[in-house]
Amino acid sequence: MEVVVPELVVGAGVVLRMLRAGDAGGLADAYERNRDHLAHWDPVRPPAFFTEQGQAAEVDGALQACLAGLMLPLVLESGGEIVGRANLTGIARGALQGASLGYWIDARYTGRGVMSASVAEVVRLARDELALHRVEASTLPENAASQAVLQRNGFERIGFAPRYLEIAGRWQDHVLFQRILHD
Incomplete structure (x- = not known):
């Protein structure tokens, strides 16, 4: 799948852009800088994940999935x-025409509307560039900030999934959301 995403300014000097092959070092720095901030919301990560080499493998996998039409990998960048x-x-294509949305933002940028604006752009790309019908997302029940981002972007709560994902070392419940992009 060849999707061209121009660099889009989403607020507070932050740009949303496609993941690039050379992003491994910057991602390693970002994940290391935000290790404590993300620990409650993420799976337990092996030490190698926080290294440039570990991120190079993650980037390669994401870019391969993008070429196969299975993923749209994006980064948020500010001042390089x-x-x-x-x-x-x-x-997923066929009868579903859908995808799952995931996101995170550096602790220094929370509460500034950057993620809400970023999700709005991702939803627009899903609708206009990928011709998807539905985008789903899930949050931990206590993640009110993420739920607010989704609700500001027209997502509706559609359910509750007990022990849905292994987050922070244990199987945890999640609130499920969706946004229908075409009626």
Whole structure:
């Protein structure tokens, strides 16, 4: 899948852009800088994940998935520094025409509307560039900030999934959301 995403300014000097092969070092720095900030919301990561070599493998996998039409991998960047990610994963064609949305932002940028603006752009790309019908997302029940981002972007709560994902070392419940892009 060849999707061209121009660099899009989403606020506070932050640009949303496609992941690039050379982003491994910047991602390693971003994940290391935000290790404590993300620990509660992420799977337990092996030490290698926080290294440039570990991120090079992650980037390669994401770019391969993008070429196969299974993922749209994006980064948030400010002043040449990576400050977050936004991804559409599990892109499914056929009768579903849907994907899962995931995202995170550097602790220094929370509460500024950057992630809400980024999700708005990702949803627009899903609709206009990928011709998807539906985008889903899930959050931990206590993640009110992420739920607010989704609700500001027209996502509706559609359910509750007990022990849905292994986050922070244990299987945790999640609130499920969706946004229908075409009626």
